[in-house]
Amino acid sequence: MLDPAGAAVQTGLQHLGYDSVEQIRIGKYIELSLQAETEAIAREQLDQMCDQLLANPVIENYRFELEAVAGVAA
Amino acid sequence: MLDPAGAAVQTGLQHLGYDSVEQIRIGKYIELSLQAETEAIAREQLDQMCDQLLANPVIENYRFELEAVAGVAA
Numbered sequence: 001m002l003d004p005a006g007a008a009v010q011t012g013l014q015h016l017g018y019d020s021v022e023q024i025r026i027g028k029y030i031e032l033s034l035q036a037e038t039e040a041i042a043r044e045q046l047d048q049m050c051d052q053l054l055a056n057p058v059i060e061n062y063r064f065e066l067e068a069v070a071g072v073a074a
Numbered sequence: 075m076l077d078p079a080g081a082a083v084q085t086g087l088q089h090l091g092y093d094s095v096e097q098i099r100i101g102k103y104i105e106l107s108l109q110a111e112t113e114a115i116a117r118e119q120l121d122q123m124c125d126q127l128l129a130n131p132v133i134e135n136y137r138f139e140l141e142a143v144a145g146v147a148a
Binding site: 013022027032036048064067 | 084090091096100102104107126127
């Protein structure tokens with residue numbers, strides 16, 4: 001996929017003398033916390049959120065990592 | 075730090091019915107490959123690149139992870 005912002009930043013780095021950078025890609029980073037009963041439910045919700053709003057699946061890929069935090073026991 | 079984009083996306087998620095999302099922050103994600111003699115040199119270069127160009131230290135935090143890839147032996 002094209003990444004004009006990445007190409008511009010690579011040029012900027014070269015102008016600053018960082019010639020060792022060979023490839024650069026720029027994307028979005030999103031950190032969120034959500035409540036879910038199980039990890040499977042959390043995964044399913046995240047997948048849907050990414051497809052519906054957080055990413056544009058036509059031109060973007062996405063991946064996510066889950067991290068459990070202390071929850072409130074029922 | 076304020077994150078108006080994050081607030082807007084949280085509102086959007088709520089409108090779509092994702093009420094379980096409690097907090098969301100949006101930032102940039104940059105993936106780059108560079109050549110360096112040692113890991114210490116790579117870290118130093120990355121720190122400088124982040125301070126000088128990749129991040130705006132006045133309003134942004136940054137962190138990075140290094141991952142070794144197969145290199146060309148001298």
